[in-house]
Structures are given as C-alpha cells and as structure tokens.
Amino acid sequence: MINLIGMSISLSEAKDALKKAILEYSPITSSTSESFQQVANGVFQSEGTVSARFRGDSFTIAPVVNLGQNYSAESLEFFVRLYHELGKVGSLNVVETASGNVFIRWTTESWSAILGVVTKYFSFLYGEKCIALQKLATINKLISNLTDDETK
Numbered sequence: 743m744i745n746l747i748g749m750s751i752s753l754s755e756a757k758d759a760l761k762k763a764i765l766e767y768s769p770i771t772s773s774t775s776e777s778f779q780q781v782a783n784g785v786f787q788s789e790g791t792v793s794a795r796f797r798g799d800s801f802t803i804a805p806v807v808n809l810g811q812n813y814s815a816e817s818l819e820f821f822v823r824l825y826h827e828l829g830k831v832g833s834l835n836v837v838e839t840a841s842g843n844v845f846i847r848w849t850t851e852s853w854s855a856i857l858g859v860v861t862k863y864f865s866f867l868y869g870e871k872c873i874a875l876q877k878l879a880t881i882n883k884l885i886s887n888l889t890d891d892e893t894k
Contacts, residue, residue: 751813751844752844753836753837753844756813756818756844756846757835757836759818760818760822760834760835760836760846763818763819763822764822764826767822767823767826769826770823775827778823778824778827779827779863779866782820782824782827782863782864783863783864783866783867784866785809785811785820786809786871787866787868787869787871789809789810789811790807790808790864790871791806791807791809792805792806792807792871792874792875792878793805793806793807793874794806794878794881803881803885804851805851805853805856805878805881805882806849806850806851807832807849807850807851807856807860808847808848808849809824809847809849810846810847810848810849811846812843812844812845813836813843813844813845813846817846818846821846821848822834824848825848827863828848828859828860829859831850831852831855831860832848832849832850832855832860833848833849833850834846834847834848835847835849853882856875856878857882860875861875861879
C-alpha cells in the first residue's frame with residue numbers, strides 16, 4: 743500500500759478506481775480540449791518516453807511511447823482524460839514499482855497510433871522528444887521498403 747496524503751491505497755484498489763474512472767468518464771468543462779492538450783504536451787515533455795525495440799531475431803521493430811506518474815487522485819483524473827482525448831488509443835494501467843509505489847501509465851506500441859494520433863496530439867513537443875517521434879516516422883518508412891531478403 744502507498745500513502746496518498748493521509749490515505750493508503752493498494753494496487754487492487756487503484757486498478758478498480760482506474761476501471762471505474764474510465765467507465766464513468768464525462769468530459770470536464772472547466773478547461774477546453776486545447777488547453778488540456780497543451781498541459782498534456784508539457785507533462786509528456788517532462789515525463790514521457792519515445793523509443794523502439796527489436797523483437798527477436800527477425801528484423802521487427804516495435805515503437806514504444808509511454809507516459810507515467812506516481813498514482814494519485816489527480817494523476818488518475820489526468821490520465822483518464824488523456825486516454826479519452828486520444829480516442830482511447832493505447833492502454834492505461836496501474837502497476838506497482840520495484841520500490842512499492844503505485845504507478846499509473848499510458849502506453850502504446852502501435853505504429854498507426856503513434857504516427858497518427860500521438861504525433862498529432864503531442865505536436866507541441868520540442869527537442870529530443872520531437873526528434874524521437876520524427877525518427878520513428880523515418881524508421882517506419884525504412885521498414886516499409888524491406889520487402890525481400892535482399893533489401894533486408
């Protein structure tokens with residue numbers, strides 16, 4: 743269990759709260775989608791990751807984009823809104839870290855989601871995060887040219 747400002751929450755309670763929040767989500771009218779998008783871009787700029795990994799011995803590359811924070815009522819609200827703003831692209835889950843903290847994370851490994859929805863939504867990124875998304879687009883383009891053994 744972790745302590746959140748005087749209250750403890752277990753991993754299973756956090757998972758239940760996440761499921762409930764996703765199902766019962768209603769758009770927040772106190773801020774516009776555009777202002778939330780700018781906040782989300784700032785959070786992603788500081789806390790998100792963009793990477794890729796090779797799978798097995800086959801020349802398969804999987805893109806990985808994720809964003810996470812320690813679990814709190816505020817981070818739960820933020821991530822559920824982000825998940826809905828992105829059109830429920832990717833997955834949202836709660837895990838326990840090696841240090842015992844409950845952590846909420848949004849992630850996607852879909853080329854189409856990353857090169858479409860994610861790149862468009864996180865259009866205010868700069869520096870290494872922006873470059874990393876551009877590199878994923880280039881990698882995807884190069885992969886599409888690998889059509890036979892000779893080009894591979």
